[in-house]
Amino acid sequence: MKVSEYPGGLPTPKLDGVEVVARYSPNANGRDFIVGDIHGMFSHFRALLDEVDFDTTKDRVFSVGDLVDRGPESAQALDWLAKPWFFCCRGNHEQFAIDSVDPEQLELWVGQNGGEWWLELDVLQREEFRNQFYQLPLAIEVETAHGIVGIVHADVPPLLSWNQFMDLLEARDRNAAFYAMWSRNRIQGHRTTLPVEGTVVRIYCGHTPTRRTVKLDNVYYIDTGAVYIQDGYDQAMLTMVEIQPEEHQEYAISTALPV
Secondary structure, eight states: OOOOOOOSSOOOOOOTTOOSEEEEOOOSSSOEEEEOOOTTOHHHHHHHHHHTTOOTTTOEEEEOSOOSSSSTTGGGHHHHHTSTTEEEOOOHHHHHHHHTTSHHHHHHHHHHSSOGGGGGSOHHHHHHHHHHHHTSOSEEEEEETTEEEEEESSOOOTTOOHHHHHHHHHTTOHHHHHHHHHOOTTTTTSSOOOOOOSSEEEEEEOSSOOSSOEEETTEEEOOOOGGGGGGTOTTOEEEEEEEESSSSEEEEEETTSOO
């Protein structure tokens, strides 16, 4: 079964040697959260963790990806990836960093997609970011008391079950990888919004900024535009969702306020 090829002149994602789908056992002692696109707004992320009394000894947080770009603290991303309780999908902005070895992709990223912070790094720092981002999976599964929760940066292809999609990703299918990081078809109404079938009960995505979280059947979009306070959007929020032991409990912090 094939996924419709994502349009555009983007390079083929390299996935050799990568755990494309990361799977996590139930958290028997603490809570699990999923956070939307952070985009370099790590001070607000830290404040949101404080608001929910996040316990680093037993709680976990999973990111839908796009840790970097546009926000002022993008260079902190590796510090967060080093934390034993923080786990992340590869978003299209992590892919920009990986692909920046190509001068054309570097120009596209820095000139139009918020990668200016990259120019302040030295060669060794850039290589470390690329290496760390390259290791990020394209999808995550988390076992909870309510069933398996799926996490992917952008979208799940129409008419594919979650399991079929995971099979394609693990087979290093190019089109499936593009869909995972780039598609907005479902949320923009270009494809079916039928529930995604398979072993997962719910799926969480980011990538497409919205004024508030959006639920399309069993797919939730939780990028509430945290970084767009940089562009004057005064309703910008960073959203995080508790998925264990609560089934779906949303928390949010305004990025219009200093922290």
